[in-house]
Amino acid sequence: MYARISVQTGDFSLDAVINELKQETKAVGGICSFTGCVRDINDGEDVSSLFLEHYPEMTEKQLAKILDTAEARFDLLGAIVIHRIGLLHPGENIVLVAAASAHRAAAFDACHFVMDYLKTQATFWKQEQRRDGGKSWLRMRESDEQATADWEAKKD
Amino acid sequence: MYARISVQTGDFSLDAVINELKQETKAVGGICSFTGCVRDINDGEDVSSLFLEHYPEMTEKQLAKILDTAEARFDLLGAIVIHRIGLLHPGENIVLVAAASAHRAAAFDACHFVMDYLKTQATFWKQEQRRDGGKSWLRMRESDEQATADWEAKKD
Amino acid sequence: MIRVKYFASLRERMNRGEDQIEVSGDQLTLADVLARLTLPDGQTLQLLSLAETMMLSVNHEMVDIDHVVKGGDEIGIFPPVTGG
């Protein structure tokens, strides 16, 4: 399987990512992608920016492990994960996961799986800066923990 | 909900579609998209091209109905469906479905739902042209009928 | 008058893209309409529909074979769709 992981400050192009996955093999029938972006309101608070911190030596290792698990579990031809770090504003892209397969169900499942595990396993942290000047580190959502637990339960 | 449907001969840009959905509201937290493209091999046959025919007055009406159903069922902020018609070659894009939501699970589910219903309800037909010169109209896959049936069963 | 449109493999087998049929005062279902339409070999679409799945639309909405049609309707007859 073709795989690429990037942790970067700059933005990404989804068209370039789709083309990259299609270049690898003409057997690709479908690519599912998820683009996560900064919302202007989170849990009722007006967000002015998000600061993304990560654990440099660890993050790519964790993401590679998630892609390995996805490759073993789904019928994948390729996958790309791009995650931005640093200061981001409402409307800006944070993360991209794209999964290519011969058939669509595997592409959807693998992309969703990688996003769900990224949320609970990849060493990124978000600090929210609000319009009122306040700052706070976000907490992991219970729904994110549940999503990973659901995949674990479905494993067999 | 913001919605746009296009049946067109030309290609599309996923980056433009993502930006279009994000323009509508800064409440968008995630966009799930599916890009379907022409494979070079289908059911063991070498494909040289696909010809896409549709029922002009009916197709957009069917697609709008699918988006209405998705809007009623999922927590969506916007959705775009683009489907190409005419002659397409291996590696070229055929279809794009993009669904935007505040949270990722709704975006994944809605995008998958729209793709599954498009496969069994939207009036498009593919004629495959093979390297050996043969041509044949593709048949609906049982797995596609099953996918729609699964969503119907999950409705309640 | 009712306009009937054919698509994809059915259009090719009919060797034409559409037909027009006259409607009398009688109630006509789509099954009745299919009995009046014939392939170049003389076989009716009603007979063909027993052997192969066909999808039916009236005025661009999917309908069942017992749907009642009226003058001015546009009927679509086509094989299962294969887009996406």
Add this chain to the structure above:
Amino acid sequence: MIRVKYFASLRERMNRGEDQIEVSGDQLTLADVLARLTLPDGQTLQLLSLAETMMLSVNHEMVDIDHVVKGGDEIGIFPPVTGG
């Protein structure tokens, strides 16, 4: 020598990005390491970890609190991740 790195809210609360601790010949678990590390108010990380979930890594792999560490290891201590 073991290097310990803190991230995000824990880094801010520790008021430092990392610590280094000496290891004797004894077997040391991560629980033992947490007992040796203190917040500016004197509270140990072991005590804090009873009140708040902390994630632990050794040499960039997630591990449990009973994991045994050795000289040269790099330990990461951080709150639950919130990327994506």
